[in-house]
Amino acid sequence: GIGLCRTEHMFFQEERIVAVREMILAGDEIGRRTALAKLLPMQRSDFTSLFEIMKGLPVTIRLLDPPLHEFLPHTDEELAEVARAMDVEPEKLRERALALHEFNPMLGHRGCRLAISYPEIAETQARAIFEAAADVEAGSGETVTPEIMVPLVAMATELERVREMIEKAADDVARERGKRPVYTVGTMIELPRAALQADAIARSAEFFSFGTNDLTQTTFGLSRDDTSALLGTYTTTGILPNDPFVTLDRDGVGELIQIAAERGRDTRPEIKLGICGEHGGDPATIAFCEEVGLDYVSCSPFRVPIARLAAAQAALRSR
Numbered sequence: 001g002i003g004l005c006r007t008e009h010m011f012f013q014e015e016r017i018v019a020v021r022e023m024i025l026a027g028d029e030i031g032r033r034t035a036l037a038k039l040l041p042m043q044r045s046d047f048t049s050l051f052e053i054m055k056g057l058p059v060t061i062r063l064l065d066p067p068l069h070e071f072l073p074h075t076d077e078e079l080a081e082v083a084r085a086m087d088v089e090p091e092k093l094r095e096r097a098l099a100l101h102e103f104n105p106m107l108g109h110r111g112c113r114l115a116i117s118y119p120e121i122a123e124t125q126a127r128a129i130f131e132a133a134a135d136v137e138a139g140s141g142e143t144v145t146p147e148i149m150v151p152l153v154a155m156a157t158e159l160e161r162v163r164e165m166i167e168k169a170a171d172d173v174a175r176e177r178g179k180r181p182v183y184t185v186g187t188m189i190e191l192p193r194a195a196l197q198a199d200a201i202a203r204s205a206e207f208f209s210f211g212t213n214d215l216t217q218t219t220f221g222l223s224r225d226d227t228s229a230l231l232g233t234y235t236t237t238g239i240l241p242n243d244p245f246v247t248l249d250r251d252g253v254g255e256l257i258q259i260a261a262e263r264g265r266d267t268r269p270e271i272k273l274g275i276c277g278e279h280g281g282d283p284a285t286i287a288f289c290e291e292v293g294l295d296y297v298s299c300s301p302f303r304v305p306i307a308r309l310a311a312a313q314a315a316l317r318s319r
Contacts, residue, residue: 001058002050003209003298004149004276007125008066010046011039017071021082024068025096029120031086036124043125047132051144058147060209060276060298062188063125063162064114065151067105072097106217111152111188115162122162126169130181134173145182149209153187156200163204186272189260190214198260199267207272208264209298210257212279216244219253245278248285258292274298283310290314 011020016039023035050059073079076090079097083090102108115122126148133144150162163185174180186207189195195215198208217224222231224245234240248254257275264271274296279285281303287310289297299307 001060002054003058003060003274003280003296005050005059005061006065007043007062008064008070010043011071016042018082018085020071021073021078022086023121024071024100025082025086025093027096029118032118033120036120040124040128043128044132044135047129047146048135051132051136051146052140055140056142056144058145060147060149060186060207061129062149062151063112063122065111067100067102067108067110068114069097069100069102069105072100106214106223112150112158112162113152115150115165116158119165122165123169126166127173130170130173130183131177133181133183134177134179143182145184147184147186147207149186149188149207151188151211152190152214153201154191154193154197156197156203159185159187159201159204184272188214188276189257191218192256195256195260196263199263202264202267202271205264205271206268207274208260210260210273210275210277210294212248212253212257212275212277212285213245214277215256216249216253216279219256220244220249247282248279248288250288254288254292257294261292261294272296278303281307283313286310287314287317290318 011017019035019038023032023039026032026035047061073082079090079093083093086093109117129146129148133146136142136144148166150159153159166185170181170183184206186205186209187194187201188211189198189208190211194201213224231240231243235242244253261273264273273294275289275294276298278299280297280299283306286297286307290311297307297311
């Protein structure tokens with residue numbers, strides 16, 4: 001199956017990025033919905049292809065995660081192109097782009113925070129997923145059960161709010177298609193607070209996917225992109241046994257995962273638990289996942305053969 005489908009990658013294609021920028025730079029909900037109406041058939045087409053290829057295998061689709069500024073125009077020519085599409089002055093869009101700038105976007109307006117600020121984004125993505133699933137089911141007769149993942153949740157109330165948006169989209173599609181979509185909703189556990197509040201969060205989640213890249217960053221207070229030299233010093237001098245972005249830190253990050261797994265299962269015994277990130281292809285990390293009872297690991301495609309072998313070895317050792 002697919003453990004992490006990043007929907008933002010679908011937005012960077014040339015014919016779509018203008019509509020995405022229209023949505024971001026719109027000054028009100030009406031403008032955003034106008035732009036999202038252009039994106040809906042594109043997203044639906046992507047998900048239709050995905051479900052057809054996967055033939056009923058699990059697919060975990062993450063709602064929009066990156067901060068909006070990643071999609072903004074970077075040149076005057078790009079800004080002018082969006083301004084023409086929206087029939088507004090380029091200077092107005094420039095001001096809007098400056099207003100969206102963040103000094104620390106990794107911990108800023110991204111993930112579920114985007115969905116809460118702009119519910120129409122999550123509703124449109126969920127509708128595209130459900131309509132695609134309905135189209136594939138109608139054509140093939142196979143049941144499609146998408147797993148919808150809400151990123152960067154820190155509080156149970158955040159997931160509750162976004163789940164309501166997803167359910168509204170499901171209700172709308174059910175009325176239009178005459179059949180209610182079958183799906184599950186879960187979240188990425190990538191903040192320490194989310195791990196500690198897993199019992200409350202599990203009330204609204206059928207699955208947890210531990211985003212170990214960001215969970216490692218937020219637990220250590222280290223940026224993965226800026227600390228390679230520091231980590232080299234730490235590992236060569238013995239302060240750290242290994243790079244925590246390659247092999248999971250059992251004592252800190254691992255304990256948070258174990259706490260979250262236990263508390264999540266206290267609330268929902270059948271909850272599905274896994275990890276996604278570069279750690280998913282590391283044999284030592286996979287052994288840890290087996291020890292704490294996770295159900296799956298997800299990693300980049302080229303790491304899959306190593307991950308499958310390591311998972312089999314870990315399962316045999318645990319018998």
